[in-house]
Amino acid sequence: MKFFDENGKVLGRFNALDVGVFVVVLVLCLGTVLKFTSVSAGTKKDIGVQTNTTVTYKVELEQVRDYFNQNVQLGDILYDLDSQKPIGEIVDIQVDVSEIYLDLFNGEVEMASYDNRYDVTLTIEGQGVKNDKGYFVDKTYEILVGSTRNFYTKYSIFQAKIVDLIK
Amino acid sequence: MGKNDKNKNVTQNEVTEDVKDEVKEEVTNTPKGKFKFKFTGVDIIIIVVIIATAAGVYNFISTNKVISKTKTIRYSFELLENQEGFTDLIKVGDNITDGVRNYNMGKVVEVSAEPYTILVADRIKSHYTEVALDGYERSVVTVEAKVTDEEDSIKVDGVYTIRGGQGIAVKGNGYSGYGFILSVERGDD
Numbered sequence: 394m395k396f397f398d399e400n401g402k403v404l405g406r407f408n409a410l411d412v413g414v415f416v417v418v419l420v421l422c423l424g425t426v427l428k429f430t431s432v433s434a435g436t437k438k439d440i441g442v443q444t445n446t447t448v449t450y451k452v453e454l455e456q457v458r459d460y461f462n463q464n465v466q467l468g469d470i471l472y473d474l475d476s477q478k479p480i481g482e483i484v485d486i487q488v489d490v491s492e493i494y495l496d497l498f499n500g501e502v503e504m505a506s507y508d509n510r511y512d513v514t515l516t517i518e519g520q521g522v523k524n525d526k527g528y529f530v531d532k533t534y535e536i537l538v539g540s541t542r543n544f545y546t547k548y549s550i551f552q553a554k555i556v557d558l559i560k
Numbered sequence: 561m562g563k564n565d566k567n568k569n570v571t572q573n574e575v576t577e578d579v580k581d582e583v584k585e586e587v588t589n590t591p592k593g594k595f596k597f598k599f600t601g602v603d604i605i606i607i608v609v610i611i612a613t614a615a616g617v618y619n620f621i622s623t624n625k626v627i628s629k630t631k632t633i634r635y636s637f638e639l640l641e642n643q644e645g646f647t648d649l650i651k652v653g654d655n656i657t658d659g660v661r662n663y664n665m666g667k668v669v670e671v672s673a674e675p676y677t678i679l680v681a682d683r684i685k686s687h688y689t690e691v692a693l694d695g696y697e698r699s700v701v702t703v704e705a706k707v708t709d710e711e712d713s714i715k716v717d718g719v720y721t722i723r724g725g726q727g728i729a730v731k732g733n734g735y736s737g738y739g740f741i742l743s744v745e746r747g748d749d
Contacts, residue, residue: 411602418605457725460742464724472712479712498683507679507688547712548744550723 464549474543481519639737647673659729666705
């Protein structure tokens with residue numbers, strides 16, 4: 394049997410346009426399923442066994458003023474600015490005076506502290522998954538130590554660096 | 561118009577109607593006068609896609625449904641690097657608007673002038689010190705506004721989001737400036 398018959402039908406039964414529409418819909422459905430169910434680009438072979446887990450990580454802000462501490466509290470929910478999705482709850486806040494290396498007039502290099510500038514470390518706890526590719530909060534938000542991201546809470550907006558992932 | 565012409569027209573009309581009926585019978589494959597609605601595979605796919613899309617949209621809207629309440633709160637911001645005397649232009653009761661999109665930001669309830677400082681490295685004492693710049697000041701303004709209190713945000717008049725640390729450009733009665741939101745009153749969550 395010819396693929397297209399003399400009437401232009403596919404396999405002698407289906408209208409070519411119908412088949413086109415069906416293929417487009419099928420591709421869209423598959424794309425949607427992959428987008429919203431997979432952890433990231435990759436096959437099941439890539440990600441291996443996936444387990445639900447509590448993902449705990451730390452983000453650090455450098456040289457913020459004391460106003461920041463007024464706007465962030467334990468229990469606040471942290472959001473990713475790009476996706477605007479919640480990525481955990483603040484479970485700990487550590488505040489230290491900011492310090493940085495400074496070369497002095499005597500030729501020595503010392504850690505110099507700042508007036509009214511603080512380094513703040515937030516510990517975040519979120520529900521996520523662990524697999525062979527890494528740790529993900531809310532299935533798609535990958536926790537990468539060393540990456541600088543934009544975050545916000547209900548009362549504060551800031552940029553911070555992920556400095557630790559507690560496994 | 562003659563009698564023969566009239567008969568000729570009637571005959572032509574009848575013939576035309578007969579041809580239409582025949583064509584209709586061929587196209588719909590149904591007996592004359594009966595209309596039969598027939599689903600094709602594509603019709604079913606389209607209906608399924610429409611239902612799935614509607615369900616998806618409903619699910620998205622319902623899961624993101626935000627229960628917001630309206631309340632009045634105070635928040636403060638700073639305007640930086642202003643020349644000395646600038647703060648005197650800002651009066652209690654002034655309406656402040658966003659300088660970019662003209663959104664209402666609230667009404668001034670408190671204003672003060674503070675030194676405008678920068679950090680300078682002290683290479684003898686090994687310390688970074690805040691030093692006030694002569695001729696400049698920093699204006700700290702407290703504003704009262706009606707806001708909608710949502711799960712993840714506070715918005716003045718339901719449109720202008722306020723968060724501590726957010727950069728702002730503002731304008732009032734004959735003045736404008738830029739700076740940052742310092743703090744937002746939490747109130748009852």
